[in-house]
Amino acid sequence: MRILDFLVMKDKILLGHGSGGKMSADLIKNIFVKNFSNSVIEALTDSAILSVGTSSLAFTTDSYVVDPVFFPGGNIGKLAVCGTVNDLAVSGAEPLYLSASFIIEEGFLIKDLETIVLSMKDEACEAGVSIVTGDTKVVKKRQCDKLFITTSGIGILEPKNDHIATGSTIKAGDKIIVNGYLGDHSAAVLMARNELNVQSSVISDVAPLNGLIKNAMAGNTIRFMRDITRGGLATILAEIVENHNFGIRIYEEHVPVRQEVKGLCEIFGFDPLYMANEGKLVAVVSPDSAESVLKKMRNHKYGKHAAIIGEITKNHPGKTVMESIIGGNRIIDKLAGEQLPRIC
């Protein structure tokens, strides 16, 4: 990029500001958190943790702009419900109520809208949540791309789970677990765009994880959870250790990635650690809970390929290091720039 381009571009919103990685974090910090300043938003958790009356609530929102609207394994509506359910559930909350707001491009087929709404209904049913309120805006052709959905959600949080969103109890020795193959969602959406003439049978992993999480939490000590969406596993791990006196060590050979996705990553130059998922989470658990959490995840349909991929360590504080299959060590940082716009 020439210097003049850079000077012009730095005043403007770039695709990277929506990546879920480093540029997103900077925008959130310098524009949103700075101005909306309050202790809840400053916690930078996926769900805000609120006191309302005598209850503790989790409250979250996400806009979905995935392109294309239909992809192998799901559609934008399924994504919107699962994404919001998962944001609440990884905070340790029980998801209860969702809102859904639709921005629709004039000319969008009503039968496609109904298909999408029906799959929202199915996912809400599976997750045990109710969609209780909504809004519809219609804009002219070329003022939005087909359909955007914003879902917000409310869950109830038991006080003993208050720490899960922030990870405030993480300590050295804790184990790091993911509930299955990374990268399936990104790969499926990429294939659906059909920009390169590559065929694949990979389908999105989009799923509501609150059932799996409830099972895994029962009787176990969970320190932290986060769903692995934009920015990928790498960005979350880098955020966990940021400004802390512990580091993370993970082992490439234990990180579950489907052979087919590995192949696609080689073709497209992607790294599964930075790919978005919509049915995957990372959990930090106490050493004595690790085997039990793993077993419970593997017994659930959304956790069959769960794996312990590493641990919290006193070494290299503030850094996440991956020991590669061929033996070297690589520092894992947040996603820089944008890997795949409109993945969710």
Add this chain to the structure above:
Amino acid sequence: MRILDFLVMKDKILLGHGSGGKMSADLIKNIFVKNFSNSVIEALTDSAILSVGTSSLAFTTDSYVVDPVFFPGGNIGKLAVCGTVNDLAVSGAEPLYLSASFIIEEGFLIKDLETIVLSMKDEACEAGVSIVTGDTKVVKKRQCDKLFITTSGIGILEPKNDHIATGSTIKAGDKIIVNGYLGDHSAAVLMARNELNVQSSVISDVAPLNGLIKNAMAGNTIRFMRDITRGGLATILAEIVENHNFGIRIYEEHVPVRQEVKGLCEIFGFDPLYMANEGKLVAVVSPDSAESVLKKMRNHKYGKHAAIIGEITKNHPGKTVMESIIGGNRIIDKLAGEQLPRIC
């Protein structure tokens, strides 16, 4: 419209589906409420009324797509905060927490985003709410028009105010009050689009109404409130009487409309009864509370031009009738089609 056009169009989303009028109501009923079916969404209130723990909550969401993003008297961010605060407040709830989700077109100026965020901060501050969580998505150029914001809100609702969102206690003899001039927001946005070479000094009425509402409710019997946005006063009045054994009678000479807006309506062929507002509400109040509510509204900065415009009547059940200045009677129905797309 030729028959062939009609056959093609009826399968597609039209601008009118986002009007807030009759087509919106049909879409909501036939697609959203039918599929998401639960008792909360079926109430068709602006805010969903929920039981969470031992509390009653109001929960609402709205997407804002106003064009242009900046207009006399406000911007999309001010609109998003006030709109959600007002949806909660007219349900009788005390607004507490907001989420804000941004869909931004690549290339949008960061300084414009910051101006918008600053005015969201100011409105949240005035309304006494905290913006506690959010999301940012960025799409490529021409995949959205500059900036869309979706806000959701949570408020706490005292059980004694449960009936205000549904209007279940409305009865013949109740008075109908609006808190000031109708049509200012629509007129201001229309002028900002500058499509016709007409000059005007009208500014949007966008404002958070929870303070005014709190004052008006104290010691008075409020049966129902609704903020007068898309679809205008007419659509709300038609909805109030729909399927009920009472009607509404309003008096044109008492409906407050600024002289300048009347003039613009004549030029553009608009009807102030169908125009969107962002700082106006209609309240149905018991006859013995009417003068007190009126006085309290007029003592508030957002209610100086409040007026009693009519009453609930046993006559013409299911119909809203306006007695015009020149003496005739006119039936007031919901907005048909779309008057002004992207007004909010």
